[in-house]
Amino acid sequence: MTLGYDNLKNYYSTNFTLMQHHKYSLTELDNLIPWEKQIYVKLLENHVKEQNERLKLAQAQRRR
């Protein structure tokens, strides 16, 4: 009920993804307020989704 994550494993894997693929630093992440981090993760998720759709569309157009 308290937290934004269901377990510690998800916490670390989210941090790892943000650092490895999206250039965040651990210090930056550590000093965010949890709801801020949730917003960044959600925005990033939307951004990646949009990029993937754009990529798919471009690939489909190239095939035609």
Next chain:
Amino acid sequence: MPLPKIEHPIHEVYLKSLDKTVRYRPFLVKEEKLLLMAKESEDLQDILKTIKQIISNCCLEDIDVESLPIFDVEMFFIHLRINSVGETSELMYTCAHVVNEEPCNHVVEFALDLKNVKYRFNEQHNKIIALTKDIGVCMKYPSLTLPQSLLDDKFQDGGYEIISEYLDYIYDENQTYKTENISKEELSAFFDDLSLEQVKAIKQFFITTPSVVLEQDIICPKCSNNHHMVLEGILNFFE
């Protein structure tokens, strides 16, 4: 030249035992990690220690978290949760309403509004309990710092040890006697002289101690029954 400080929003919460509003900042992701670690340890002492540590980190005023009553710790922690993670919490509830002689058993998902948190206070409650016309006791509220005797499970004399753990002072018409200045033997003799009615009056202090509750009505979409949810107790936050 001092290093620049990272600013965080500042919020306020009213604490009943202190009868004042205290300022605090939200907890941060690094502090949320400590809560997750405590949650996964499933160790009560670890969980309580972490809650105290986080309140102490986030509170911007000089308060003694060790002696803060549990109901104030709960109020503080729920407000911290609201401003750090969010105002609602997603929960699930299994409807136990009996329809056609069978329980509904539908799992209802609902968002608990944490802003509905409030103190439940009994009008009859009093920290100062008069035992006779001139003699009485003043109790102190249980805090998250559990007494060692409670942890060791050494209570054998009808709960007097629990009462003495939360006894602040005894008074008579002339003066007050702080518990820390009274020997265990003297205290035991004092309790032995109490009548059942007097012990009952002291025990009433614990029964009517203020608490923090979260109440919400939810309607089961399957059987349309209205459930009145009442959440109480800090450990509910770690389930």
